[in-house]
Amino acid sequence: MPEPLISARGVTRRFGDFTAVDDVSLEVAPGEIVGLLGANGAGKTTLIRMILGLLIPTEGDLSLFGEAPSRETRARLGYVSQGLGLWDDLTVTENLAFVDGAFGSAATPVPDSLRDAGDSLVVGIGLGGQRQLAFAAALGHKPELLVLDEPTSGVDPLARARLWDTVRDQADAGVGALVTTHYMQEAERCDRLMLMSRGVAVAQGTVADIVGDTTATEVRTPHWQQAFTALNDANILVALAGTHVRAVDATEDEVRAALIEAGVTADLVPMQATLDEAMVARERATV
C-alpha cells in the first residue's frame, strides 16, 4: 500500500477550554476521494486548517506526505476554500499568473470554458466561472493532494457534475482528495466518508457503512397531513417527501402504533434510509 498523503493519528485541537477536534484519526491515500461530513461547528474546518498547516494540533500526530505540515508540504497541495480565494480586482489571467508565481509553476492555462474571459475581472465571470477558475488555480502546480472545502456550493447541477469530473480525473491520475460538503449527492461520489460531530469522528466508511442499519419507513396515505402530525407528536423523526411521509430510525411497529393512536390508516413501505437521514439519526442518538 502506498504511503498515505494525509495521516492523522489521535489529532486533538483545543481553543482554551473548547475542544474543536477530539482525537480524530484519518488517512487519505493517493487516488482516493474522502468526504468529510458534519454540522457546522463539528470540527471540519479546524481539522482542515491543521492539515493545511494553519493550525498546529494540540495533541496527536499529523503528517502530510510523511512529514509535518510546512511550507514545503503546502507546495504539494492544492486548496479550494469555501470563499474560493480569488482576487476579485484581478482578471482571470492575472489571478492564474499570481498563483503560478507563488508556486513557481509553469503558466497554468485558462480553463476552456473561460477562454473568452481571460481579461475579464473575476467579479464579472459569475459563480460557476469563479469555481472553475479556483479549481484551475489549485491544480496549476500539479498537486499530489487536493483539499476542497465545499467546492461546488451555489453552482447548477451540470457545472457541479463537471467540477466533480475534474476531481475524479485527478483521482484516477493518483491524486488524493479531501472534500467537505453539505451535498448528499457529492458525499455519495466519494470513495469513503468521515462523519464528524462535536469534534469527534463518529463514523467512517462507505455510504452503506454509514447508513448501516438505519431504517426508514415510507408512510403512504391520503391523510398524509394527519400522519405527519401523529408521527411528529410521537417524537419520531419525520420528513415529508412530496405527499409521502418518511419516518426515520423507528421500527415499523413504532410507526404503526403512532398511526393507530391517531386513527390514521396507511400503507407502510420499508426503505433504505438516505445518508442525511442516517446522519440525523446518529446525531439524535448521541444527544
Place this chain on the structure above:
Amino acid sequence: MSAWGARELTVTYGDTVALSSVSVDVREGEVLAVVGGDGAGKTTLLRALAGAVPASAGAVDAPSLSSIGFMPTAAGVWRDLSVDQNIDFVASAQGVTGATLAERREQLLADTGLEGATKRLAGQLSGGMRQKLAFALAMIHRPPMLILDEPSTGVDPVSRVDLWRMISQAAVDGAAIIMATTYLDEAERASRVLVLDGGEVLLAGTPADVMANVPGHVADAVGTPDRARSWRRGSQFKTWSPDEPTDGAARADDLEDAVIAATLAKETSNA
C-alpha cells in the same frame, strides 16, 4: 381554489433579463422548490412574488404583504439581538401579542430546540440553528404564504433535515410555500419543482413529472463515453442521449440526472 403564483412573468434589470416568461403556481399545503444555480433567477422570482421587484411583463398573484412570511438569503435574524429579543421584535412588527405570542414563542423554541438558549445572541448560534430561528420568525404570524430564499444553503445536513421537518409541518398546516434551494435531494422531497436556468424554466412539475419530461434519456455509459454529454456519478459515467429511451425504461433515475440532462439538451439546441 385559485392558486397564487406568477403568470408569464418577465423581470428585467436594465438590459439584463433576470426572468423570462416564467409561470408557476404556489398552492396551499404544498412546498414548491425552485432549483437552479447562481444567477438562474431564483431570488428574482421570490422577490417578485413578495412584491419587492416589479414585473416588466406578465403578472404576479400573491396575497398582501401582511399575509406573506419572507425569509431572505442568509439573513432574517438580527445577530446583535438575543433569541428572545428577536422573537419580541418580529412578533411586535407582525402584531402578534398576548397569549398568542406566548403560545407561539413556546412552540418556536420547542421546534428549533432553542429552549435553553433564549438569552443567547442570534449571532452566536450555529448556522443551522440561526436558519431554523429565521424560519420560525418568518412564520410567527402564521401567514398563508411563505417565501423562503435558500433557507438551507450552507446549513449542515443534520440541521437541514430538521429545517425540512419544520417546513413540512407548515405545509401540513396549510401554508403555501415556495422555497429556493440548491440541494436537489431536498427538491426531490417537495410537492413540485421548478427548475430555472438563465431566467428560463428548464423543467417544472412534480419530481416524477420532471423526471418523465426530460428530453431524450440518461443511461449508464458504455465503452469510452463522449465527455461532452457524460458526467460521473461515483466512478461510473452516465451519458445523456437526445434519443427516446427504450420502452419502459426511465428517462432519468433522479432529479439530478434529470436537471443535468435538461441543461445539456438546452446547450445542444442553443449550439
Place this chain on the structure above:
Amino acid sequence: MKAMIQKEFRELRRDKRTMAMLIALPILLLVIFGYAANFTIDDISTRVVGPGSEQVTAQLPDLFEVDADAAAADDDADGDTQTALDLVRDNKADVVIDTTTTPPTAYLDGSSLFSAQTAKGALAQMPDGAVTIDVLYNPDLTTAWVMVPALIGLILTFIGTIITSIGLVRERQNGTLEQLAVMPLKPSDVIVGKIAPYFILAALDMIIVTLLGVWIFDVPFNGNVALFGVGGAIFLFVVLGLGVLISTASQTQAQAIQVAMMILLPQILLSGFIFPLSAMPAAISWIGYILPLTYWVNISQGILLRGADLASLWPSFAVLAVMAVVIFTAAVLRFRRDLAPSSRRKSQKSSKAGK
C-alpha cells in the same frame, strides 16, 4: 414603531465600535474645541541676545516670556546677530531680540504663524523706533507656507492608515488572506509584498504634494532634501504600521475605516498645525505630544521653512524613530500571526510530553 426603536437601541448597545464613536466623538470634539482650539496666544517664547539684554527684557510687554534659565545657560548676553538667527532656526524661541543693533532687531519665527502674528502686533504697539521687526522664513506670514508642510504629513497619514488598512482587510474579508497563508510563500514575502506598494505610493504622493506646494504656493525648501526624505520614510513606517495594526483588528473594511477615522481625527486637530499646541492647556496638549503627526509637522516645517538641520531636529526624529520601530514591529508580528501558526503551541506540546 416602538418595536423598531427598541430593536435599534438593543443592537446599538452591542455594537461596541459604534457606541465608542457615539460617546467618544462628542467628548473629543467638545474638549478640543472648548479648551484646545485657541488661536489666541498668551505667551510667546522669547530670547534676548547681546549686551543690555536685561534692560530690553524689562521693557517688553508681559506677552513675551523670556526664559531666564536658558538665557543664562547659553550666555545670551554675550551673543551676537548670528547667535540670534541660530536660536530662531533651531526653534529655541519664537521671538529672538538682537540688541547688538540700534535700535534692537526682533527676529520673528514665521513658521510659528500665530506666535509671529501676535508678536508682530504687540511689537508694533511699542514706541516708534524702539525695535526693528524682521519676520524670518515666512516674511508675509502666509498661511499656506505653514500648512503645506503639515498637510504632507496628513496626506501620508491618510494613505498609511486608511488606504493600507482597507487594502489589507479586503484580503481578509475575501478569504484570500487564508489562500496566501496556504501558498508556499514565506510570511515575510507576503508582508513585504503587501506593504511595499503602499509605501511606494505614499512616497510618490509625498514627493508630488511637496513639489506642488513649492510650485503653486511658493513654499520655500530651505533645508536638506535628503534629511526631509529620511524623516518622511520614518514617518511612513509609523503610519503604515498603524494601518497594518488597524487591519489586524478589523474584520470588515467598514470597521477598518471607523477605527482609522478615530485615529485620524485627533491628529488633524491636536498635532499643532491648526491650533498651536503651546496655546493648549497641558491637560490636552499631552495628547498632541503622543501623536506622530506632531513630530512630523515639527520636522517638515523645520526643514522646509527654517532650513533646520539634524542638530536641532534630532529629538523629533528620535521620537518618530522609536514610534516607527514599536508600531511597525507590533503590526508585523500581528500580521504574521494571521499567516502562520505560532510555534508557541509546539513548545507547549513538547513541554507537555516531557511531564
